[in-house]
Each structure stands twice: as C-alpha cells, then as structure tokens.
Amino acid sequence: MATSLSIRGWVEEGDLLLTDDQIRFILDEEPERVCRFGGEFAIEYGAYRLRDFLGVVPGNVPPGTFQKNGETLCRIVPDPPEMPLEDAIREAVSLRKSEKSVVAIGCDLIRVEIDPSRVEPVLRQILSLLPSINPVDASIATTAFFLCEAAADQGYDRIISGQGADELFCGYTRYLESSDLKADRTADIADLPRQLARDQAVAGLFDIWISLPYLDTRVVRAADQIPVGEMIQSGVRKFPLRRIASAYLPEDIAWYEKKAMQYGSGVWKAIRDHARERGFKRAVQGYMNYIEDGRAEHGI
Structure with a gap:
C-alpha cells in the first residue's frame, strides 16, 4: 500500500x-x-x-x-537562485491595495465592516495567544482577527500578507528620523519571527495560514543587495520597492502612503475609546493589563 x-x-x-x-x-x-x-x-x-x-x-x-x-x-534552509530585485518581486510578491487598487489589478473586493462593540470581546479572546501584550501588537492582532474571520467566512484558507516589506525596504515613518538606519533595519528584521507568531496565533483560530511573499528568500536576498541608504530617497520610504511597483501599477497606487491596518480599519480608535470608557484615558497599556486580568470579561 x-x-x-x-x-x-x-x-x-x-x-x-x-x-x-x-x-x-x-x-x-x-x-x-x-x-x-x-x-x-x-x-x-x-x-x-x-x-x-x-x-x-x-x-x-x-x-x-x-x-x-x-x-x-x-x-531546512532554502537556497534559491540569484535574481535581480525586479524578477524576485514579480515572482514572489502580491500587493494589497485599496478599492482603486483592486480595480487596477483585476481582483474582487470584499468589504468587511468591523463592529466597534466586538473589539473588547475579541481582545479578551486573543490576548493570551500573543507572544507579547502591548497596544501595538494587540491592535494589529485584533484587526487580523476580523480579517481572518472574514476570509474563513468566504471559504478561504490562506491570506497573502504584506508583512516584511516595511522591515526589508525601510517603510516605517520612524526611519526618517533614524540615526543608524542599518542597525534599525536589522533589529526590525530580527523581530519578524515574533510578529509572525502573533499573526499565525490569530489565524490559527480560523484554520487559516498566512502566506508571506515579501519574506520569500529571493526577495530578502535581493533587498539585502540594495544599499540601505537608497531605501529612502527625498523622504520617500520603500523607494526601491515603489519604483519596481510603478512598472506594473498606476503611479498613484505605487507611490501612495498607506495607513497601518489597525489605523485604517478603525480598530485602534475603538481600542482607545474602550480604554477611556474603562477609565484608562491616557494609558492604553493599562487597559491591556485590565483585560488580561479578566476583569473586563465581567463588566467591572
């Protein structure tokens, strides 16, 4: 047999x-x-x-x-063939965009409306799953929960994520003020496994796995060949990535500034609002601790 x-x-x-x-x-x-x-x-x-x-x-x-x-x-350590950045991105990268973007690339758009009243119950459900509990990770994980829930409802078992692009190509706003861009980039790349553990923990609730094309070894290797000083040009972050994207997408899509998903989705605002309602007007971390202790579950 x-x-x-x-x-x-x-x-x-x-x-x-x-x-x-x-x-x-x-x-x-x-x-x-x-x-x-x-x-x-x-x-x-x-x-x-x-x-x-x-x-x-x-x-x-x-x-x-x-x-x-x-x-x-x-x-298991992949050893892919050398290839230029343009070829690596064309083979391994899929970009998430907004309404205009999905029209440009010929994809379907599924709208998901997040009910702010569900944010606190979701926080209670996921905080114990996170490798570190802080407002940033909690807000990202909460947003990921709603994303994975919607994907599962539509019958999908995989989500293609843009995770890693900001680390590889220096996309965070704070990089503009960096005194040692190379060291900051290296530290952020080293933190990616922790972020992946956070996202996969949430995705696992829905039997979904997250695909990471930007962390394909071909893209990582190609990005490492670019001098770090070229990642930001004239205040434009992720410059090499945007330049390649502009060859395949409309200019206004390739070069636009996106919001982090926890901000664009409204989840961060909902968390801050709930924190204020619980008496944590300035310290959202205190609200995280409050929920982690289990008191929010009982409406105290």
Missing part, C-alpha cells in the same frame, strides 16, 4: 515548483534534497515530518525542521 502524502502549502526546489509525485520521490530516494526546500509548507509522509523554514504553515514540527520518527535529520 502506497504511503499517504499529506501536504499543506507548496514546495519549490530552486526555482522549480514541485509536484506531489516529485516530493514523494525526493523523500523516498534523495531525502538530502529536502534541506534546500523552499516555499511554504507542512508535510507528513510516513515517518517524515517537515515544515518550511519560516513556519508560515502550521505544523507539528518546529519551523525549518526535517524529522524522521521524531529525530531531526536537518534544518
């Missing part, structure tokens, strides 16, 4: 997308090749368990691990 292959996601070797049969062959005959697998995946095949190096897809082994009978055979 043939061994059953269970795979969530997709696998590539170099620049080749692998079929199920090719994956079976590699596991059966040339398992050493697994150590260079790229993509986003969690795979079970007989005694084998393996998961992509970022841990994008939930699985029962640590990220970037290839195991047999519970014993780690190797760490």
Whole structure:
C-alpha cells in the first residue's frame, strides 16, 4: 500500500515548483534534497515530518525542521537562485491595495465592516495567544482577527500578507528620523519571527495560514543587495520597492502612503475609546493589563 502524502502549502526546489509525485520521490530516494526546500509548507509522509523554514504553515514540527520518527535529520534552509530585485518581486510578491487598487489589478473586493462593540470581546479572546501584550501588537492582532474571520467566512484558507516589506525596504515613518538606519533595519528584521507568531496565533483560530511573499528568500536576498541608504530617497520610504511597483501599477497606487491596518480599519480608535470608557484615558497599556486580568470579561 502506497504511503499517504499529506501536504499543506507548496514546495519549490530552486526555482522549480514541485509536484506531489516529485516530493514523494525526493523523500523516498534523495531525502538530502529536502534541506534546500523552499516555499511554504507542512508535510507528513510516513515517518517524515517537515515544515518550511519560516513556519508560515502550521505544523507539528518546529519551523525549518526535517524529522524522521521524531529525530531531526536537518534544518531546512532554502537556497534559491540569484535574481535581480525586479524578477524576485514579480515572482514572489502580491500587493494589497485599496478599492482603486483592486480595480487596477483585476481582483474582487470584499468589504468587511468591523463592529466597534466586538473589539473588547475579541481582545479578551486573543490576548493570551500573543507572544507579547502591548497596544501595538494587540491592535494589529485584533484587526487580523476580523480579517481572518472574514476570509474563513468566504471559504478561504490562506491570506497573502504584506508583512516584511516595511522591515526589508525601510517603510516605517520612524526611519526618517533614524540615526543608524542599518542597525534599525536589522533589529526590525530580527523581530519578524515574533510578529509572525502573533499573526499565525490569530489565524490559527480560523484554520487559516498566512502566506508571506515579501519574506520569500529571493526577495530578502535581493533587498539585502540594495544599499540601505537608497531605501529612502527625498523622504520617500520603500523607494526601491515603489519604483519596481510603478512598472506594473498606476503611479498613484505605487507611490501612495498607506495607513497601518489597525489605523485604517478603525480598530485602534475603538481600542482607545474602550480604554477611556474603562477609565484608562491616557494609558492604553493599562487597559491591556485590565483585560488580561479578566476583569473586563465581567463588566467591572
């Protein structure tokens, strides 16, 4: 009887997308090749368990691990071919845009209206799942909750996220005031696994996994080849990324300044309003602690 292959996601070797049969062959005959697998995946095949190096897809082994009978055979570290930034972005990146953007790129738009009265109950549900509890992470995770909920309601099991673009290409406003842009960029990139754990914890509530095209090794490698001083030009952040985007999108979309999702969605405002109602007029962190203690659950 043939061994059953269970795979969530997709696998590539170099620049080749692998079929199920090719994956079976590699596991059966040339398992050493697994150590260079790229993509986003969690795979079970007989005694084998393996998961992509970022841990994008939930699985029962640590990220970037290839195991047999519970014993780690190797760490999975993708080794994609070198390619210029333009090719890497064209292959690996999908951009989220607003109403005008979805028309420009030919996508459907699903509107989700967030009920402010649901924000506090959602906070109670998710705070214990977060690797760190603070107003920024809580507001992002709350927004992600509503996004994942809507995606699940529509029958989707994957969300393509723009996570990583601001870190790789220096997109945060605070970078404009940075005295050491290279060090700040490095620190923010190092923090990405914590952010990913936050987002995946929320997505897991809906059996959804978050795909991260900007963190594809081809894009990361291409971004690292750009001098950090070129990431911001004339006050424009993420300049190289916007320049490439403008070759495929209308100029006003490629160069527009977006709001972080917790602000554009109104979730941050709802959190601040609830904090004030609970007596925390200035310290939203105090409101987070208040909810974490469980008192908000009882309406105290």
